[in-house]
Amino acid sequence: MDNRTFAFIKTDKKLVKIFFKDIIVIKGLGNYVEINTTFNKKYIYYKALKDLIESLPEEFMRVHHSYIVNLTNIEYFEDNQLVCEDHKIAVAKSYKECLTTALNTMML
Template identity: 65%
Template sequence: MTNDPNYTFIKTDKKLIKLSFDDILLIKGLGNYVEIFVRDNKKYIYYKSLKDLIDKLPNEFMRVHNSYIINLKRVDYIEDNHLIIADHKISIAKSYRECLINRIDKLLL
């Protein structure tokens, strides 16, 4: 899978929008929809569940809560049970914490 592009397209507001995976900060679940937060304080509503989305995203994306998928490349810091990405503070759910810590351990210098 080395030829995978580093972008995708989503359909929102009757438009197909090209999104670079690097620009995605986090994805928040809203039932059958998700809110995709990107750089420059933009966000898009997309008709897809978090469960369907996580399987299609590259490895740097990780579920940290029932309602959130985050881009590990965009995490500013982790404090207690929260991740900070830009001006978003996201709770880390107990069920996802160990997996997150294991991923971060591999990235430590």
């Protein structure tokens, strides 16, 4: 994968540029996703979560059937809950070990 720092998504009939670092959490809504970014912006994008994760950089991780988080925007992880800005996300058992491993590689 190339080292792009952004991507374009089609939302509301326009192409919008989103920087990966600004994405906090992506929530699956069936065939659509809701991309939550910094500055409390939300974008609805027509793409399934499972297809989207394949085209995101490695700092993005699926932590639940319905959620992908940007690991660089996690504030803390406690009791199977991730907190990223105003978002509290439950971490599914099946994703917990993978998440813990990823976070351990980032520890001081």
